[in-house]
């Protein structure tokens with residue numbers, strides 16, 4: 001395991017067609033623990049997630065997983081190498097039950113206990129197995145989306161705003177689960193709730209107009225007087 005980096009991004013340029021959004025982004029994520037990606041709306045956080053998972057091409061620089069360059073690999077192969085992605089928009093099948101959503105997620109997992117482990121992490125899902133995912137609350141849907149991503153046994157879980165649209169009472173429950181997950185695997189979290197993000201993460205990167213503006217431990221970032229300027233609309 002070379003110098004404890006699972007994900008290593010060097011000078012990454014990425015964007016949409018001719019519109020470049022990320023400029024020379026360098027960051028790394030260890031095998032275990034949380035890393036927060038912060039920044040105001042439009043700073044490039046979702047674009048970074050998409051470039052890591054392979055939904056956007058790498059225009060410059062490099063993306064490596066466990067020391068191997070994956071910058072040209074399709075999304076499917078990056079998932080096979082351990083990337084789990086929970087996008088900002090809901091990634092559940094609304095017209096399938098919770099049980100069937102999990103069954104589809106488990107198709108690639110030979111371990112028959114995988115679904116049960118997800119239900120241990122999110123017991124609320126166990127009480128709603130026969131309910132259509134489309135009728136779940138925002139928080140339950142996020143739990144299902146995270147649970148589905150867990151079924152591919154990710155080594156790194158990318159979470160784009162896992163508490164967006166979630167009732168405040170459930171946010172704490174999701175946060176506690178993510179803190180536990182980050183003890184076992186790498187968790188990269190894009191989050192508007194600064195306190196939540198810095199509780200899950202031990203390290204943070206702040207993006208500003210597609211560039212890394214600040215980086216440091218969660219405590220250093222929380223106390224940095226420049227932080228508010230980069231988060232202000």
Ligand SMILES: Nc1ncnc2c1ncn2[C@@H]1O[C@H](COP(=O)(O)OP(=O)(O)OP(=O)(O)O)[C@@H](O)[C@H]1O
Nearest residue numbers: 016019021039040041042043044045046047048088
């Ligand atoms: N499909 C697209 N085509 C062209 N430009 C896009 C596309 N998606 C996003 N962008 C632009 O890329 C920039 C970064 O967007 P991105 O969604 O990565 O920001 P973000 O930091 O995740 O913001 P938010 O907090 O609002 O989700 C924005 O200027 C946005 O308009």
